Amino acid sequence: MIGQLKGQLLQKKPNVLLVDVHGVGYEVYIPLTSFYELPGEGSDVSLKIHTHVREDALILFGFQTQREKDLFLKLISISGIGPKLAIAILSGAQVEELAQAIAEGNLARLTAIPGVGRKTAERLVLELRSQMTPFLLPEQTTTAKETNAPLPLEEDILSALVNLGYPRASAEKALSMVLRSAECERTFEEVLRHTLRRLAG
Numbered sequence: 001m002i003g004q005l006k007g008q009l010l011q012k013k014p015n016v017l018l019v020d021v022h023g024v025g026y027e028v029y030i031p032l033t034s035f036y037e038l039p040g041e042g043s044d045v046s047l048k049i050h051t052h053v054r055e056d057a058l059i060l061f062g063f064q065t066q067r068e069k070d071l072f073l074k075l076i077s078i079s080g081i082g083p084k085l086a087i088a089i090l091s092g093a094q095v096e097e098l099a100q101a102i103a104e105g106n107l108a109r110l111t112a113i114p115g116v117g118r119k120t121a122e123r124l125v126l127e128l129r130s131q132m133t134p135f136l137l138p139e140q141t142t143t144a145k146e147t148n149a150p151l152p153l154e155e156d157i158l159s160a161l162v163n164l165g166y167p168r169a170s171a172e173k174a175l176s177m178v179l180r181s182a183e184c185e186r187t188f189e190e191v192l193r194h195t196l197r198r199l200a201g
Contacts, residue, residue, distance in 0.1 A: 001051040002026075002060060009045045012038060015087075017062065019045060028062035029083075031072075031090035037064045052083045061087060067095050071135055078127050079180070080120065088115040089124075099135035102128050119186050122153075126179055154179070157192050166199055174198040 005028065007021035014035050017028045028047060030038075038045060047062035048069040061083055063069040068090060075086035092113030093101065101109040102124050110121035154175060161171035178194045185191075 002049045003051075004047065005049050005060075005062065006046045007044070009039065009041055009043050012041050015091075017045075017047075019047070019062075026060060028060045029087060030062045031068070031087050033090055033094055034062065034064040034068065050083070059083065065095075067135060071095050071099065074128055074131060075124075078123055080123065085115055085120075089113055092116070095135055096137050099132040103132040103136065105129060122186065123179070126176075153186065153188065153191065156188060157195060160192060161195065161199070170199060171195070 005019050005021055005026055007019045007026070009017060010020050010025060011018035012035070014032055015029060017030055017038070019026045019028055028049070030047075034047075047064065048066055050061045050063075050069060050072060052059045052061060061072065063072065072083075072086050072090060075081050075089055076083055081089075090098065092098070093109075097109075100106070105125045107118065107121045107125070110116055110124060111118055116124075157175055158168065158171050161175075162168050174195045175191070177198055178191055
């Protein structure tokens, strides 16, 4: 697997680069945040690389910093988020700003990124909010609300389940499984119905 490329920047576009490494031109997809930090065409560049292998293609994704690559890897670990969507998410904000939005459960900021709907934003917060501390600046860690507090939909459903007599711990576990599986529409009725099925099982 290719983990880094050092060479001459032959061509520079907002979403893709052409890098010459000893006579071989590598096409590398990048987020806008990396694009803005790159030197001009003809300059030497060094990029952190993630190699994505598919049956029909081998695609390179490049980053200016290791932190940006590390956050990219966190994003693609989530079901439903592929490399191209992860690049789009990284293009929507600096690493620290994106990490803070996830840590604080700021759905409005996340859904402002093109390609990120409410379901995707909720999944980002649900699965990654407790893992964002390494990506935050020191001054951000004092304000980021990494409390794992439930989102409004989750709290409403947990409240309903507790009122029905289910232990909160069991309800939280079943609800988390439903949300992670993305097996239903993110409406109160649908999520409650699937959570009840899991609790009954």
